[in-house]
Amino acid sequence: MGRTFFVGGNWKCNGTFDEVKKIVTTLNEAEVPSEDVVEVVVSPPFVFLSVVKSLLRSDFHVAAQNCWVRKGGAFTGEVSAEMLVNLGIPWVILGHSERRLLLNESNEFVGDKVAYALSQGLKVIACVGETLEQRESGSTMAVVAAQTKAIADQVSNWSNVVLAYEPVWAIGTGKVATPAQAQDVHSELRKWLQDNVGAEVAASTRIIYGGSVNGANCKELATKPDVDGFLVGGASLKPEFIDIIKSATVKKNV
Numbered sequence: 001m002g003r004t005f006f007v008g009g010n011w012k013c014n015g016t017f018d019e020v021k022k023i024v025t026t027l028n029e030a031e032v033p034s035e036d037v038v039e040v041v042v043s044p045p046f047v048f049l050s051v052v053k054s055l056l057r058s059d060f061h062v063a064a065q066n067c068w069v070r071k072g073g074a075f076t077g078e079v080s081a082e083m084l085v086n087l088g089i090p091w092v093i094l095g096h097s098e099r100r101l102l103l104n105e106s107n108e109f110v111g112d113k114v115a116y117a118l119s120q121g122l123k124v125i126a127c128v129g130e131t132l133e134q135r136e137s138g139s140t141m142a143v144v145a146a147q148t149k150a151i152a153d154q155v156s157n158w159s160n161v162v163l164a165y166e167p168v169w170a171i172g173t174g175k176v177a178t179p180a181q182a183q184d185v186h187s188e189l190r191k192w193l194q195d196n197v198g199a200e201v202a203a204s205t206r207i208i209y210g211g212s213v214n215g216a217n218c219k220e221l222a223t224k225p226d227v228d229g230f231l232v233g234g235a236s237l238k239p240e241f242i243d244i245i246k247s248a249t250v251k252k253n254v
């Protein structure tokens with residue numbers, strides 16, 4: 001089964017109302033390949049989700065950056081999966097390293113969140129990735145496999161999951177993984193899925209790369225066979241995000 005190239009823009013905790021509207025205008029005016037070539041999802045902070053959804057072109061979609069682990073209720077400050085579904089938000093990013101590391105989200109907690117969000121009908125961008133210390137000690141694959149296992153233990157249907165490999169040392173640092181480094185981990189992750197989940201899931205699940213992706217480095221990364229797209233932070237707030245979306249055509253031609 002073909003894996004449609006996927007480009008996500010994670011706006012993180014950035015933007016004023018005016019800035020957000022400006023980004024949406026830029027996106028709406030851009031000429032990009034059609035949806036069968038590239039799936040584009042942008043993820044504004046919660047407070048801007050509705051306005052972005054209402055203003056954004058219909059071939060691009062929106063994602064929340066998090067949601068609560070179970071059904072909503074007395075959980076001050078949280079936003080439930082049901083609320084996102086109610087607002088027509090199709091996607092959610094879960095397990096981002098900033099939440100794992102700054103907010104102590106464990107592998108199991110992320111697995112629980114992914115399972116609950118999927119059960120409510122959301123599509124999930126599930127993030128995994130190692131720290132610099134873990135890479136230097138040679139445990140990259142053990143770390144990302146454990147993170148993926150905690151998700152796989154809870155998920156039976158992978159058709160609504162995109163796996164994002166985001167090495168922590170590459171996020172917001174300008175230190176992008178080389179295409180070879182990204183390809184190595186992506187192919188290992190696909191092998192992990194093949195051995196532990198199944199051949200069909202391994203072949204059809206998109207594994208996207210995140211960490212200092214920009215307009216200049218995206219094309220070479222996109223040529224790698226197991227890189228099925230990107231999750232972009234800083235550059236997704238800038239016009240060069242359009243160039244990153246367009247790198248999908250590189251993929252089509254390889």
Ligand SMILES: O=C(CO)COP(=O)(O)O
Binds near residue numbers: 096232235
């Ligand atoms: O964390 C990221 C996307 O989720 C990547 O962030 P940067 O593109 O800013 O490195």
